[in-house]
Structure formats: C-alpha cells, structure tokens
Amino acid sequence: MKRPTLAVVAARAGVSKSSVSRVINGETTVAPEIREVVMQAVRELGYVPNAAARNLVTRRTDAVAVVVSDPPKGVVSDDPLFSTVVRTVSRELEAFGKRLVLILAESDESRARVERYVAGGHVDGVMLVALHGADPLPAALARMGLPVASFNRTSAADVPYVALDNAGGAELAVRHLLDRDRRRIATITGPLDLYEARERLEGYRATLRDTGRRSIVALGDFTRISGAEAMRQLLEDDPDLDAVFAANDLMAIGALRTLHQAGRRVPDDVAVVGFDDIEAAAYTTPALTSVRSSMADQATATVRLLLGLIEGAPRKPVIMPNELVIREST
Amino acid sequence: MKRPTLAVVAARAGVSKSSVSRVINGETTVAPEIREVVMQAVRELGYVPNAAARNLVTRRTDAVAVVVSDPPKGVVSDDPLFSTVVRTVSRELEAFGKRLVLILAESDESRARVERYVAGGHVDGVMLVALHGADPLPAALARMGLPVASFNRTSAADVPYVALDNAGGAELAVRHLLDRDRRRIATITGPLDLYEARERLEGYRATLRDTGRRSIVALGDFTRISGAEAMRQLLEDDPDLDAVFAANDLMAIGALRTLHQAGRRVPDDVAVVGFDDIEAAAYTTPALTSVRSSMADQATATVRLLLGLIEGAPRKPVIMPNELVIREST
C-alpha cells in the first residue's frame, strides 16, 4: 500500500538519492549505465514522486487555478460557453503539463476562500473567467504577486486579459444589417455592468451614428428569457423595426421566439443577428446569423498568456478578432 | 514577497510552533489567551499555511480529481450536461471544503497521465465521469487503493457508482406513449457500448414486449445529427409509426427536425419523448417531453458517495429515480 520513496529506489539501484533525483528530473549529467539501473528500479517498484514533497522544496505545483467568478444564478456559467471554455482550457493546460483546479466563486465567502487558497501556494497561477468589471477578486489576486490572467477584460488595472473586439463585432453585425437594406435596427443589450455588454452596445450605437440612424435599445441580461421580453418591449416601442442585433445568442434565441409568437417572419419582416455563435445558433429555426468570437481561441489565448506570465513574460493584453457567420435569420 | 511561516508566527506571538499549529487547526486544548495572541500574529502577518508542507506530513490534500474520460469528439463532454455536472460537483465539493481538479482524459496517453497523477498523491479521491463501460481507467485507479466513485455505472467490479434507473425511465416514457394511444412506437438508441444506451433500449423493449407490441429500432450515438439520421431511417422503415422514444434529448431534437422536414406534425402525427431533460428540451418547438434524470442530483450523490469513501464508508452503488416531464411533443 505504501508507495516507495526516492530512498527506496536509490537503495534498490545501489546509487545515491541524488542520482535517482537527477534521473527522474531528466538531468543530463548522469552516466548512461546509472540512468539505466535507476530506470529499472523505478519500473520495478512502480515509483512515482511524491507531489507534496517536491512542491515543498521547488515552490512549484504545475497546477493552475481557473476561477469562474459569477453570481449563483450564473449569467455566464449557465451559458453554453462554459463547457467550451473549460474544455479548451483543460486541453491546453494538459498540453503544457499543467493541472486545472476549477473553482466556481459564487459568493463573497467563496471568493475569500479563493484568496486563501491561492495564498496557500496550491497553484502557480490563476486564470479568471467571466467577471463583472467591478469584481474585487482580480485586483486582490494580482496584489499577491502570483501570475493572473483574465479571460475577460477587467477593471483591475494590472491584470492582463484577453478580450474580444466587442465593438468591432457589433459594427460587423450592424453593417451587415445595413447591407441587407434594414432601416430600423434595434438592439437588445446585455447587463451593462459587464464590459462586453457595454462595448457591444457602444459598437452598435457608433455604427448607426456614423450612418445617421437612431438607436433603438432594450435592456436584457444575457439570458434567453430576457431576450424574449426585451423583444416584446421593442415591438411595442417601435412596431416598424425591421432588424434586431442581440448582444448574445441566447437573447437572440429568446427574441426569435417572441417574433414567432408575434407573427413576424424572420428574416422577411425582421432580421436577427446574435453574438457569440454558440452551438445552438445553428439549430434555431431559422438558423441564426451571429458574430463568431471563437471562445475556444480566446480561451487558448488566455492560457498561453498565463503560462507566459508564469515564465516571466511581460504583461500585456490580447485582443481577439471576430467574424460574422451568416445564416438564415438575416 | 516571501510568505511568513509557522515559525515566524510563533516567534511573533512568543509561543511555540506547536501552539500555533494547534490554533491553526482548531484544536481545543489551547488556552484562550494563547489562542488570542496567535490569532493576532496570524492576522498581522497575513499568515496562510503552506499547503505542500501540510500535505507532506498529513497525507491529505483536500482535493478531489474529477476525471471526464471521453473520446476527443466528446459524446459526453460536448453534451449540455457537462456543465451541469461540473458546476454541481464544484458546489458540492466546495461545501465540504474540497478542491476540484478537473481532468479531461481524451486519449490513452492522457489516461496514463491520470494514473501517474493520482499515484503522485495529488488528491484524496477520484470521481469518474462518463466512461464507456469498457474503459480500463476505473479498474486501474481502484487498484491503487485510492477512493474512486463513478458518476456512471462501469464494468469495473469494485468501483462504486451512482446510476440512473435507465430501464425504468424508458418504461416511463413508453407507458406514457401507450397512454396517449400510440401503437407503433419506435426508438432511437444511443451508442450501445454505453450502459445507459443499452439499459434504455432494454427498458423500451421490455415494456413493449409486456404489452405485446413489437420494437422498431434505429441506432444513434447520442448526437443531434445521429438522431436526425436515425429518424429518417425510421420513417423509411416504418412510415406508419406514431411515436418515437429517443434515448437522449439531443437525438430527440434531431428527430424533431427530421419530422418537421418530412412534414409530420408533432405530436399530432408522431409523438416524441426524449431522455435527460436538458435545458434545451424546454425550448424546442414543440417543447419536448422528456425523462428527467436530474443530473444535478446524480452528481451530488456521486460526490457524497466519494466523500463517504474517503471517510471510510463501505462501497455500495446508488440508484437514482426518474420522473417524466410532459410537454408539448406528446
């Protein structure tokens, strides 16, 4: 039951602990015959180094915490993107031999626990996902001196992040609607305490402003339900609208349902564009045109950013490009 | 930058390391005034115990590995259930003060790495998710003597698991269709190397057999696409069928699309029942009747099972009940 230690392997191989350690860690200053006899002993005993002992002296853990900071009702983690991000991050970390400690920080209490956890030296770095801009966690973690990278933009000045070109994506969507000869283009926003939501709204506004059109805005909160309700509101406010840009796909899907119930044909009467290009966007009826942000690429970029920081690279943000995926809804 | 150690705290408080250790670990045999002076020093120095040092001597890590063992194309982890399970497990573990190390084992190579990882003493136990029945990993892990619990039934004899009553759920679905006066009830199966798929098929068959009806079977693989194709096949094989039981919701959604394209009305011409009651089931048109298996409850039960094992509880499987959620599709 008890696992063999370095000393046992050394005894078996008839060499010193130091030599075994060198072999295990792949150092080159070991004679081939010693290497061979050590490997043999390791194999025979099924030796695996004790992680805690190694961590204790090296001060490295080869583990990274991924903190999903989010209210309990989960604007983000209920989102279909959650699994995409987690999976992608997991793959990328695995490729670099790092382990993923997943932490859902849903309350102030659990956020405090995250701080203590990180302070305990369990991990080499922290990746933050899906924070409200005002979340105090990034700044707190950054203050601890541990490498931190954020999957989203944050308000903490010194936390490097990966961000979408949200305004650019919104512009892409709106210009596409203009190309389709839409004249009254409304938008459904996300919760405006999130950067993405604000930036997408701003991109929408700026593009319409540039072309001399007015904005028609309804507030949503990135949930499907809120999209349905916002759409109802918009139809009431401006029955003649002929296009809607929803700040995410979930809300666009909600909007589609409302439009269907209201007897408006999509895209004939009203064109709809979403944002994020989640998997479900391809399955709606009609299939949804959406701004693809490639969460996977963004997640990968964030991991690379964090690993870079751990290696001592300079802190600088990364901006990801978007593209428009045109389907039946426009 | 350098974090304070126990010794530093002890020096500051003017007591021994032992006493500080006792206070930190909440032992009761400490005089109130010593406790107070220690707490004070801890606060002033911002002391957090070093995890590695503690692990080294206690042989406990307060971490649990959640291994999602799955082929790269992700039958399971692309599934909407992935995030539900991960979130639920995370919450439950957090409530018990354990950390979650998430490992996606997508290849034989990464499975081998999991074994080494676990052998390295990084975690107190392992929760396995979504394995093929034939996966060699559970047995390998069980052999290491570490507590292992499986979210699904596995073929490894000595790995305790939590399982759905799959056959019972299928029976629920089929009996409901019979109650709706359906006469020709087909099924779309999952990949038959998965227990769930086999048991759901068997439940379907047994129920029809009991009522003297014949089975109409098409094979799927739990993906939406395969559901659409299987439905096409079924319509060709038996154009008069009036009901379909899909072994999961994703395939049911695919089937709905095929039926729509084929001009069959749901539920008027063909009734459709799914399995799992994923979130999307409520959003389809028409909304999908489905066997709810409460993945969340199952995930919670698995965590409890694992934590029990870690505490030394006996190994015994848990079976979860189902219920039928009736919506517009039947």
Add this chain to the structure above:
DNA sequence: GAGGGGTGAGGGAGCGCTCCCTGAGGGGTG
C-alpha cells in the same frame, strides 16, 4: 504537607524531495 493525576505548552523528529557543496577520478596541458 506529600503524592498523584490531569491539563496544556514546548521540543524535536521526521514527512520525501531538491539542490548545493564536496570530493574522487580522469584527461589535458605546460
């Protein structure tokens, strides 16, 4: 007043590993 028992603090040995330092030995140079 002496002895015994109980309570609670301190001392120190390790947990298993890495890594610095020492030193042996061999080969090259003057």
Add this chain to the structure above:
DNA sequence: CACCCCTCAGGGAGCGCTCCCTCACCCCTC
C-alpha cells in the same frame, strides 16, 4: 611528470508543517 580543470556521484541540509513525547504546573486527595 606535476598540476589543474572538468565531469559527475554522493552527502546532507533544509523546505514548512504535524504530531508524538516530555515536562512543568496546578489542583485535588489522603
């Protein structure tokens, strides 16, 4: 031939913590 340098194995300190053991002290009992 003497000296020096370089390579590479071994010895051992120490990472920060827990936990066992010892021991001081106090209170109680006889």
